[in-house]
Amino acid sequence: MVAKLKGQYGSGVREACTYLGQNYMVVEPSVVSELLQILRNREQFDYCVDITAVHYPERETQFELVWILYSFPRNERIRVKTMIADGESIPSAVSIWATANWLEREVYDMFGIRFDGHPDLKRILLPDGWKGHPLRKDYGIIQQDQEWVQANLGIESGQ
C-alpha cells in the first residue's frame, strides 16, 4: 500500500517504515490533505484515532504533526507524520473525519499550529484569552499567563 502511494506521490512520501511493528509514513506538508483523503476513501482508514504534534525546537521545521489512523475493515493502524515550521499552517482534516474538530483545536491550543479551513479554530482546554502554547518546549512547566490569572481570577498568582 505504501509503495503504491509512494509511486503516486514520489517525493511527497518521504519515508515509510515500521518501528516496533507499527507502520508510519513521513510525508510533505503539501500532500498531507490529499493523502489523508486517499487513506480515508480508498484505503478504508475510516477512523481517525488521534491528531497530535511534537515540538522539536532545535529543528528548522519545528513541529511534527502526527495523524494516527485506524481502519475497521483492515484492523490496522497507520501513522502519518509531517513536519512544518512555526507559523506555518496545515489544511484541516475536519472535512475528512469529523473527529478532527476537537483534536485540531487541541493541537492549536497546545502548540499554536493553525489549521486552514477549520470551522471554529479556538482554544479548547485553556481559556480563550490565554497567551502562549504550553506544550511547546520553550514553555516552562511552571510558566503561567500571570496577566490572565490576575485579571480573571482575581488572585496574584496561580502557583
Add this chain to the structure above:
Amino acid sequence: MLDYITSYLSSDTTPGQAGNVFWAFVYIMVVFGGISVAVMAMNWLERKALAHFQIRLGPMRVGPHGLLQPIADAIKLMTKEDIIPAEADKFVFWIAPLIILCASFAVYIVVPFGPTHAITDLNIGILFMLGVSSLSVLGVVMAGWASNSHYPLIGALRSSAQMVSYEVAMGMAVVSAVLMTSLHGLGPYGVGVGTSGTGTLSMIGIVQAQQEQHVWFLFKFFPLGFIAFGIFAIAMVAETNRAPFDLPEAESELTAGFHTEYSGLRWSLFMLGEYAAMIAVSSIAVTLWLGGWYRPFPNTLTGETWDLVFSLFPGLSFLALAAIAFVGVRRMPKHPYFRVQTIGLAGFGAVLGLIGLILFAPPMRDRVQDIFWFVAKVAGFMYLYIWYRATFPRYRFDQLMKVGWKVLLPIGIGVLILTAVLGVVL
C-alpha cells in the same frame, strides 16, 4: 362568654357551620399546627424511609434515630442568610412563597377529619379545595419569574403547564366521584336504595353519601370508581410536583427548578407548602374514594364488638410505635456516648405509650377514632409518595404532557360518561 364556648360542645356540627368563632379559631390553630407537625414528621419519615429503600440509614445524629432532625433543619433554615438576588423583582420574589403557603394551607378549612372535625363545611367543599390548591400555580410562576434567572423560569413554565394540564384530568375524576353521591345505583354494585337526586360538593356530604350507600366510591360501579381513583392518584402526584413528575424541580436538569434562587426561610416555606399540598390532595383522595373518616369494613364487620375492636386501633397503634421505640432503646449501643440518645428515645417511647393509653379511655376513643382512620389513610398515600420517589425515574416533559392529555384525560372523560350512564340506567 363561657356559655358561648361550651354551647358548641353539645352541637353536632363543625364550628364554622355553627358560627362559633372561638371554636373555629381553636380548630384552625389545631389543624394548622397539626399540619405543620405532620409536615415535619413527613420530612423525617421521607428521609428515613427513602434511606431504607436505598440501603442507607438516613438521619441518625440529631436525636435518637434522627428524630430531632426536622427541628434542627428548621432552626438551620430559619437562621440562614436570606438571599434575594440583586436583579430579582423584590416584591414578587417575596410574595411568591407566601402565596404557595396560603394556597396549600387554606384548603384545610374544608378537610373533614371527622363528621364534626372540620373547620367548616362549605357546600362547595371540593370545588373550593380544587380552586384554592390551583392557586399555588401562581406562586410557582411568580417565583420562577421573579428570580430573574433562566432555570427558575423554565421550571416555572414547566410547572404551570403541568399543573394546569393535570388539573383537567383531576377534575374529571373528581366530578365522577361527585356524581356518585347522587347516583345510588341499584345494580349489583351500588347498594343504596333511595332515589336519584342532586348530589353534593360538600366534603362531609361526600363522605356521608358513602356511608349511606354503604360503599366506598373506590368500589362503586366497579371498576369505574377504581379507574377514576387511579386517574386522581396519578394526577395528584403530578399536581404536587413529586417524583416521577417532579420536572419543575428536577435537580439533575434544572438544579432546583422554580426555587433555585431561594434560600433559608423562604425556601422552607416552599417545602412546607409542597408537603402541605401533598397531604391536602391525599385528603381529597381519601375523602372522595376511601370513605373519609370511616373505619374499614363497615359493611361486613358490623356490630358492637367490632366497633369496639376498631375503636381500639388508635391506642394500639400508638402502643405499637412505643414498642418500636423501646426495641430501639434496647438496640442502642451501650456506650456512654449514646446515653442521652437512649434516654431520649425511651422518653419518646414513653410519651407515645402514654398517648396510646389515653386513647384507650372510652370518651377519647370515640372522639379520636374518626381522625385516626382519616390520618391513617392519608399516611398510606404519603408512603406511596415516598415509594414512587424511590422507584421511578423521571418523565420527560413531552411524555408528561402526553400522559396528561392523551391518556388520563380521555380515560377520565370516558369514566365520567360511563358513571353518569350507569348511575341513571342501573
Add this chain to the structure above:
Amino acid sequence: MQQVVQPGMQPVATTFFFYFLSGLTLVSGVFVITRKNPVHSALALIFGLLAQAGLYLMLYAPFVAGVQIILYAGGIMVLFLFVIMLVNIERSQKEEQFNKQWLVGLLAAIALGALFVVVYVKGKNLFPYRIAQPIENSNTQQIGVMLYGQYMFAFEIASLLLLVAIIGAVVMAKKRI
C-alpha cells in the same frame, strides 16, 4: 339523599368584611392600571378577583365564589402571567403609562359614572332595602338543577360555542395538524 342538617349560618363581622373586601377590590383595581410592571398589575388583578370571590361568599353564593377562584384566579390569571412573562417587559416599562388618550379615558369614565348615578337615582326602587336573607344552604344544588333542567338548552349552546372556540384556537395556533 338525606339533606345534611345545617343550622343557619351566622355571619360574623359582616360590615367589616364587606368594607374590607370592597376596599381591597378597589385598591387592587387602581393598582392594576397604575403599575408599570405588568406582572405587578396581574398580581393586583388576582387580589382583586379573590376579594370579589369573598364578596360573592358574603352574598351566599359560594358556587360563584368557587368558580371565580378556580377559573379566574387559578386558570385565566395563570395564562395571563404566562403571556406577560414571555413578552418583553423591559420595553413595556419604558413606555409611557398615561399617554395622550387620558382625556378621552377620563371623559368615558365620567360618563360611565354619571350613567351609574342616574340609574341608581331613577331606579332606586328596584333595589331592595332589606338585607337579603340567607337562602337555603343547598343553593349550589339549585344552580345545578337550574342549569341542567330549566336552562339545559342555553347551557348546551354555550358549551357548543366553547367547543367551537377551542377548535378554532387549535386551528389558528397550529399551522399543520
Add this chain to the structure above:
Amino acid sequence: MGAGQPGNRERPITMTDRTMTEQKTTEQKTSDPTRFLSHLELDQPDKTFLDSNELVINMGPQHPATHGVLRVILKLDGEKVLGTECVIGYLHRGVEKIAENRTYTMFNPYVDRMDYVAAVSNGLGYCEAVEKLLNIEAPPRAKYIRVILTELNRMASHQLWLGTHALDIGAMTPLFYTFRDREEILKIFEKYCGARLTTHAFRIGGCQYETYEGFERDVIKFLNFVPPKIDEYEELLTSNRIWLERTKNVGVISRADAIALGVTGPVLRASGVKWDLRKAQPYAAYSDFDFEIPIGTNGDTYDRYTVRMEEMRQSLRIIRQAVERIPEGPIMAKVPKVIKPPVGEIYHSIEAPKGELGYFIVSDGSTQPYRVRVRPPSFVNLQALDIMVRGALVADVIAVIGTLDIVLGEVDR
C-alpha cells in the same frame, strides 16, 4: 460549531452559525474580566423567547448533572435544543506537560488521575506502552493480575456510570445499590495495593505487588456476589416503562456518524459496530479468554445501557477465567533500574471502560519521555454530544451526557 462536520449531513442544521460567531466577536471586543465566566448575553432579562425565539442557557460548570465541571452552552427554542457547545478545560492540569518533566516511572501515578474512576485501566495502558517502547514483556502472571484488576475496574466504572446515569434520569435508588457493590471492588483494590481510587497498581514491566493471601478467594466471592446484584439493577430499570421512554430513541447516533466522530467504547458498540480492542488487537492476556462483545442496534441511550450491562457480565466472565487459570511465576520482567528507552515512538491503546485509551510516547533516549500524548476516550466521545442532542429536549441532554459516560478528569487532563 461543527457546521461542516460530515456527521451532521443527515440532520438539518437548525442552528445558524451566525449567533455563535456573534458571541465570538463580542468576546473579543469586551475586555471585561467576567467574560470568561459568562460570555453569553445572559444578563439581559428582557431577552426572552418570544422576542428572539431562542434562549441561551449555561449548563454547568456547576451543575448537578454534568458529571463534574463540564459546561454546555445550550441554545434552546422553548425546551427544544437547537445546538450545543461544550466548554471544557476547567479541570485541565497539563498532564502531558508534566510527563515531559518526569521520568517514565515518576509519571506512572499521574495517569491514574486522568480517568479517576478507571485508574487501573489508565495505568495498564501506560505501562504497556512503555513496555512496548522498551521492547520487554510482562510475565504471564503479571498479565493475568492486570486483566483481573482491569476488569474489576471496568465493573466499578460501569457501576458508577449506571448509578449516576440513573440518577440523572431521576431514578435515585440504583445509585446506592451500585455504590454498595462497587465498594466490594474497591475493597479488593485496597487490599491489593493500599489505594482505592487512584490505585497505581501496575509498574512498568509487571506488577509491584504479588497478590495478597486470599486474593483469589475474595475475587471469587465477588464473582458470586455480584451477578444477582446486576439482575437487581436490571429489575429496577430495564423494563421500567419510564426508563424505556426516557432512553429509547434518545441521543441516537448512527453507525456512520459514530465512526466519523471517532466515538469508541460502548457508545460505538451500541451503534452496531462490533469492535473491541480486547478482541481486535488483544493486549495483556486478553487473547486467552473467551468472551463476547455485546453490541446494540439503534445506537440510542437504551442500547448503550444494555451494552454496558452486558459488558459487566462479560467482565465477570473474563475475571472468572483469569482467576481459574492464573499461572504461577514472577510478576516483574527484567527491567533496567533506570528506564531509558531507545529513541523512537510508540502508540499503544487499550480498551478502557469508556473507549479507546491510547498513549503516544516519543522517546529521545533520555530518562524522561520527550512527549506523551494521551488519546482520551471521553474527550473524543464528548464531541458527539452535539449531534446526539440536536432537536431533543433539555432532559435528553442530561440523559445523553450521562450515557456518554465522560469523566472530566480525562476530558481535560
